[in-house]
Amino acid sequence: MFGLITRRLLTAIPTLLVIILASFFLMRLAPGGPFDGERPLDPATQAALQQAYGLDRPLWDQAWLYVSRLVQGDFGPSLVYRDFTVSELIAQGLPISLMLGGLAIVMALAIGVTAGLFAAVRAGKAADKVIMMLATVATALPTFVTGPALALLFGLWLGLLPVSGTGDGVAWLIMPVVALALPVSGAIAKLTRAGLASVLKQDHIRTARARGLSETKILFKHGLRPALVPVASYLGPAAAGLLTGAVVVETVFGLPGLGRYFVQGALNRDYPLVLGVVTLYAALIILFNLFADLIYGWLDPRMREG
């Protein structure tokens, strides 16, 4: 188990480095830069700006410089938000994005596993069919449709929840988190239901039943853990999905999270900002996959030897 974690962490570092370097060179390959405005700057100003941001050095030098600063937590200056460093922007945006994503995954797990469990117990009955239909619909609800639709309904028409920005209390979190969690909870419900359906047919469940255990005990002690293995392997992609979804939600609800900086940076070719956010996202996803691996090992001891 411990060996598995160390091995995963050790492979995570080169993976991260490859992502950083690939993104770095990709950005530098791009024709045009942040100072290509509508009106060309005069050459002197351009050169001064280039030098100030280190853009005139050889590419490898820049890459090396970037990575070595990164290790010290310095993501460089933002080219568009000129008064801020990327680190400051990240420090400001990350907590909001993490809160959105974290709450959404907790909510999705709670709703999804419960609904899937309920449907599996009622397999073939009306409740099962209704839950599975709702789950399919939920899975197909893109955040960029549900977000504005929720805002329209609860914000503009009913006036119950704030439509934009952060405020006091938690009211501002409700709609963004719901919009984020809906598709994930649908997918988790389907996976839980399918996992349980196949596990409950397995021989070890018959063994447990032969012991005269109650159905509840069979379900929770013998059935649930192996049934959640597909859910655990979905957590990695789900996390990536939530991070991308957060980009939309932050845009729709005007929240100053990481995603909004990312889109702004991408649209304005703010290299250091985009690079910084991609690096952070990659690290988060790798970390989350590691976490998913640990859950995996807990659910099924056969995975611990990997």
Add this chain to the structure above:
Amino acid sequence: MLTRHFPLVIVLVIVALALLLPWLMPWTYDQIDWDAVRAPAFSGSHIFGTDEIGRDRLARLAAGTRITLMVAIAAALVSLIVGIAWGATAGWVGGRVDEVMMRIVDGLYALPFMFIVILLMVVFGRSILLVFVGIGLVEWLTMARVVRGQVMALKQRPFILAAEAAGTPPITILWKHILPNIAGVALAYLMLTVPQVVMVESFLSFLGLGVQEPLTSLGILVKEGADDMDMTPLGLLLPGAVLVVLLVCLTVEGERLRDRFS
């Protein structure tokens, strides 16, 4: 057929409307009716009214759906071809080659892919070609995994060994024994890839990084609608509903197909 494959029927109706409506309607998707800016629904020849600069909503909806579906099908086909080629090679050759090829897939899976696609859009400009190449290159991963698993399982089956003993050349075994036996599963995943791609394309377009004006897509329409929703909710609800219905129906049919073949 009609009741069993109700979702498929809905998809076909939407496709038919998206293809036929532009021929039947007096308005094109980028034509501005100066006399009817922000016309309400059912006013004159504008069944669903016009948007904030006087373009017919229904015409735009049809055009947007068409583009979204075109991108989706093209990208799904890219993913099908790349996925089958990659997965079948890894599964068929096996050993270290398989190990390396699948590690690459695992690695790519772990990447924040949407961000890489966005990066590509930023770097190489925002063209519709790049949108579907980019998306197709993302979506092939699942296909490759599925195909590889199928090929690995088939390769162990005695009928492949019997074919080898019967002197059937490897390439013929691949074509006549392996591919026909994975076709069903591949088709099912192709069907499941289409809604995935629809989702990704709309997402990119929503952020302004996908399909560009004057072309339109469901994602752009949702974005326009969301920006203007306090004035006319129809602008958001129409394309949003079409998008969700498409996604639900395609997913249901795809999952049904997948369950049949696995």
Add this chain to the structure above:
Amino acid sequence: MSLYEIRDLAVDIAGNRLVDKVSLAVDAGQCTAIIGASGSGKSLTCLTPFGLTPGVASGLIRLDGIDLASADVGQLSDARRKLAGFVFQQPLTALTPHLTVGAQLQEATMQAGSARPTRAELVRQLERVGLSRPDERLDQFPHRLSGGERQRVMIAAAIAHGPRLLIADEPTSALDASLRAEIMTLLDQLRAEQGLAMLLVSHDLASVEGHADQLVVMDKGRVVESGPAADIIANPAEEYTRRLIAATPRLDEPAPELSQPGDILLGTRDVAVEFQRPGWRRGRISAVVDASITVRQGESLALVGGSGSGKSTLGRAIAGIGPVTQGKILWQASALPQRRNRTLEMRRSIQPVFQDPVASLDPQWTVIDIVTEPLRNLRPDLDRAECNDSARQALSDVDLPEEFLTRMPASLSGGQAQRVAIARAMIASPQLLVLDEATSALDPLVGAEILALLARLQRENGLSLLFITHDIAAARRLCHRIAVMDDGCIVETGDIQAVIDHPRHPATQRLVAAS
């Protein structure tokens, strides 16, 4: 009165009556065995009364004076908890993967309401079923144990709560031949010690002989014959039972008449096969080590060994569908190259038949395409009509009617599929068939028919056979000589009767004892 008694049991699933008019009884300390082919309803008969199948049981079912037929769900689960213990076929999957051996054993001990057992008690339970290093096992997960060890844990758990009745559903079928005898002996011993009544279910008459006191023979959901086991085996009253007994190969049956072998056809000289370890680990696994065997014209050689002994790997190497790392394969004294380097003529001469008949046929192809596949590649001189004629002939050679040519594999029974596979192997007129457990997956009656078919084909065509199997008794019906494999090595060769009479190597002794 018997401890457990069933009278006129019927089992229905979704309105279909799958078991009807079954009566049997089990006394304390005795073993009653139900014998039947797959689909005979034997498992339904023993599991449905306890609510362990989707079926509905009706009739008279009485366990220790309690009427189970009229019991509700709660009473049924009470009966399971207190009075009965169960052992199932698949030791690989019958234990919960995420709970340790100790946790499962503890749950089993407490199922009838006993207090939480101490660790020492759990250790004693594992010792009782003959598991080595019991203390260590308690903390292990099931996947760390071998198949035989897991089955011992299953048995320990089944009797941990002190049941009166033990139901064992094919307890040894998934185990290696040499382990089967050990597990059966263990069950006998526990039955005697605890005065357990045992209901045993098996498809294999040979495996229950000597263990069962009473025998119930089932076919198509009904009892064909029942009574004391020794009487039935010595004096079967019914035609079906007679056929079943005749179909079950035994070591003491009269030796078959076999044709006289000719010159040496095939020989292997120190053949070794190694595989790369999976993943990135260094090193290689030796599957076959320096194996030398010979097969003469018209001779059948039995290649016998347990699972993982390397017998299939060697067979595949000879058939040209598996790798050879070292050594030579000689065909009429000239060396056979590896796999695809063989000429069409060489490939034609050696054809394989596999264990799983359904998986041997491409599900997307029709029978005629399947059967003619070797001709299309190995006999380019034949045109389509000639191929089709050969296919018709090949089917009639394996006793299948011509109509089968247009069938799809999914519509064939196991025996029919295996006949098609043999027709495919025979169509290009080979001289040697490599039969890899070709009868092991079939029901006893069907397996015996296939054995008889192979014997006939050999006689009529002067064919040589390499009969790969774990079952010495089955091999004895067909083979002149035997080569025993263990751990990748050929450990003993010789005339099959001589080896059975005087096995020298421990592996051979185990295999003979298990038959």
